[in-house]
Amino acid sequence: MGEPRSGQPDGVDDDVTITPYRDGPLLVRGPIRLQDQDGSEIEVDRGTIALCRCGKSRVRPFCDGTHKLVRFAAPSGAEQR
Numbered sequence: 690m691g692e693p694r695s696g697q698p699d700g701v702d703d704d705v706t707i708t709p710y711r712d713g714p715l716l717v718r719g720p721i722r723l724q725d726q727d728g729s730e731i732e733v734d735r736g737t738i739a740l741c742r743c744g745k746s747r748v749r750p751f752c753d754g755t756h757k758l759v760r761f762a763a764p765s766g767a768e769q770r
């Protein structure tokens with residue numbers, strides 16, 4: 690959590706946090722704008738979204754839970770290079 694920036698009401702946090710969930714999606718929390726590589730906006734209707742990182746979701750770039758069916762495996766932390 691960071692300090693609210695000017696123009697934000699007290700208690701409003703505009704930091705963005707991305708959390709890789711073990712064997713699951715990337716959880717993105719905070720005020721973001723999501724767009725495809727052509728710059729077209731992808732609608733985000735909530736403050737926290739889950740982005741697929743297994744590649745098998747039927748609603749990419751969002752996670753739909755398919756990672757469990759395909760037994761996607763990845764650590765939460767960084768892998769060794």
Ligand code: FES
Pocket residue numbers: 713714715740741742743744745746751752753754755756757761
């Ligand atoms: S990470 Fe959940 S469907 Fe891919």
